[in-house]
Amino acid sequence: MTGLRLILNNISHAYRDLTVLDDIGLTAEPGEVLVLVGPSGCGKSTLLGIMGGMLRPSGGNVSVQGNVAEDCLNPLTYVFQDFSLLPWRTVAGNIALPLEARLSRQARAERVAEVLALTGLTEFAKAWPKQLSGGMRQRVGIARALAVRPACLLMDEPLSALDAQTRDLLLDEFSSIIARAGTTTIYVTHNLSEAVRLGQQIVVLSRRPGRIRATIRIDRPIAGRSARDPDLLEIEENLWRMIRDDAAAAERERVDA
Amino acid sequence: MPDPVRFRGRGFAPQDNAWASAGTLLGLIALWQIGASAGWIKSVFLPPPVAIATALWHLTVSGELWKHLSASLLRLGIGWVAGTVFGVGMGLAVGLWSALRSPIMAVVAALFPIPKIALVPLFIIWFGIGEGSKIATLAFGVFFPTVIATAGGVDNVPRGLIRMGQSFGLSTGAIVRTLVLPGALPAILSGFRVTTSIAIVLLVAAEMIGAEQGIGAFVLSAGNLYDTDNLLAGIVVLSVLGLIVAWGIGRLEKALLGWR
Numbered sequence: 001m002t003g004l005r006l007i008l009n010n011i012s013h014a015y016r017d018l019t020v021l022d023d024i025g026l027t028a029e030p031g032e033v034l035v036l037v038g039p040s041g042c043g044k045s046t047l048l049g050i051m052g053g054m055l056r057p058s059g060g061n062v063s064v065q066g067n068v069a070e071d072c073l074n075p076l077t078y079v080f081q082d083f084s085l086l087p088w089r090t091v092a093g094n095i096a097l098p099l100e101a102r103l104s105r106q107a108r109a110e111r112v113a114e115v116l117a118l119t120g121l122t123e124f125a126k127a128w129p130k131q132l133s134g135g136m137r138q139r140v141g142i143a144r145a146l147a148v149r150p151a152c153l154l155m156d157e158p159l160s161a162l163d164a165q166t167r168d169l170l171l172d173e174f175s176s177i178i179a180r181a182g183t184t185t186i187y188v189t190h191n192l193s194e195a196v197r198l199g200q201q202i203v204v205l206s207r208r209p210g211r212i213r214a215t216i217r218i219d220r221p222i223a224g225r226s227a228r229d230p231d232l233l234e235i236e237e238n239l240w241r242m243i244r245d246d247a248a249a250a251e252r253e254r255v256d257a
Numbered sequence: 258m259p260d261p262v263r264f265r266g267r268g269f270a271p272q273d274n275a276w277a278s279a280g281t282l283l284g285l286i287a288l289w290q291i292g293a294s295a296g297w298i299k300s301v302f303l304p305p306p307v308a309i310a311t312a313l314w315h316l317t318v319s320g321e322l323w324k325h326l327s328a329s330l331l332r333l334g335i336g337w338v339a340g341t342v343f344g345v346g347m348g349l350a351v352g353l354w355s356a357l358r359s360p361i362m363a364v365v366a367a368l369f370p371i372p373k374i375a376l377v378p379l380f381i382i383w384f385g386i387g388e389g390s391k392i393a394t395l396a397f398g399v400f401f402p403t404v405i406a407t408a409g410g411v412d413n414v415p416r417g418l419i420r421m422g423q424s425f426g427l428s429t430g431a432i433v434r435t436l437v438l439p440g441a442l443p444a445i446l447s448g449f450r451v452t453t454s455i456a457i458v459l460l461v462a463a464e465m466i467g468a469e470q471g472i473g474a475f476v477l478s479a480g481n482l483y484d485t486d487n488l489l490a491g492i493v494v495l496s497v498l499g500l501i502v503a504w505g506i507g508r509l510e511k512a513l514l515g516w517r
Contacts, residue, residue, distance in 0.1 A: 078424045080421060080423070089513075097422075
């Protein structure tokens with residue numbers, strides 16, 4: 001397996017007086033898909049921001065272990081919920097963005113062509129983001145992330161802005177892309193079906209302040225999984241039982257606010 | 258008997274019509290000419306379009322129009338470019354760095370409302386009666402709206418895009434070049450529309466105060482002589498200049514913002 005081991009030690013975080021994360025400790029093994037689930041507002045995205053160095057935690061530390069491949073240009077790479085594509089660049093231009101000033105023009109073109117093919121976007125290379133559907137835009141987001149050959153992918157609810165059908169289709173593609181790339185992947189979602197479909201380690205966070213409530217391991221390869229597999233359905237049901245009361249309480253808090 | 262559902266979604270979707278625009282202008286000019294020919298409009302107060310066109314023709318063939326126009330275009334070009342370059346630079350600084358944001362915006366807020374024409378005498382004292390004072394007036398008038406438009410444009414670049422750039426390890430320079438500037442460009446170009454109009458107004462004002470050549474000086478001189486044909490010919494030239502500049506900015510927007 002390639003990829004980094006990502007280690008979180010006693011992570012806490014607060015926005016002024018509001019504690020959102022409390023004493024989070026976990027390890028994502030190289031090549032493993034770790035899924036973070038929990039009710040709205042439990043600090044999943046905040047934790048992902050801390051993991052990738054985009055947020056400074058109030059307490060604790062994040063470290064990585066392992067060797068990064070020579071051609072890796074950005075070891076910890078995000079895939080964003082809102083795609084974060086530049087509307088003034090074509091699909092190929094968006095994918096090339098993180099490669100600029102790091103690779104020669106030819107090497108850049110080769111790598112862009114490679115990830116376009118991997119994500120089925122070759123014929124859309126010259127399209128503008130506004131011309132693409134939500135699902136296609138997120139494919140571009142994935143292609144851009146893969147173009148830097150990451151050692152760890154950090155995916156923040158990458159399918160939540162999409163309709164249910166597109167989500168199901170992309171989920172299948174994600175699982176095969178992630179399995180092929182073999183990178184460590186941290187996947188944040190509130191969708192439990194996605195969690196059991198992709199996760200090898202599922203970390204359940206409690207409602208605010210987010211604490212680790214349970215860790216579930218699924219020792220089956222991602223490839224070949226279906227969200228309708230009986231064992232996965234049972235795990236999904238267990239996860240829902242764990243989260244349901246917290247999710248309802250979080251929803252009430254949001255209404256009160 | 259079921260009642261048909263009445264359509265209620267009409268209107269509130271205005272659309273441009275180039276023929277209507279051209280037809281309106283041509284219709285007004287025709288009415289004006291008819292009014293003058295019929296004697297309803299006295300030509301000493303408002304000469305007919307044909308007289309203005311004739312005056313323009315004479316100015317063109319005699320070379321006088323180009324003499325004044327070239328002087329004006331030079332001032333306009335230098336003053337606008339100077340004000341724009343400094344304004345965009347300062348606007349970017351305001352939009353990007355907290356340390357500069359409040360100090361610069363305090364100065365801009367204090368100086369922006371001053372009518373720049375009132376500063377022409379001061380600029381004449383500082384830079385002399387020659388080109389310096391006129392160009393400084395234009396640059397000063399262009400600078401402040403450009404700072405405000407650019408800073409607003411930078412503020413409106415989605416922070417998510419900048420975080421994306423940071424997450425990929427782009428340098429500050431690369432983020433400014435590839436994310437901030439293109440993201441702020443629509444606002445900067447909208448600012449150009451405003452600043453070019455301001456620049457033309459200030460150009461005429463500055464040339465009326467202290468110049469021998471230039472469209473402003475020509476219009477003032479024609480007015481002093483009650484030469485309304487030439488006076489209005491000068492005004493037509495200014496109007497056409499404004500139209501050409503607006504067209505040029507439109508082309509620039511089309512070329513640079515085709516992705517919208």
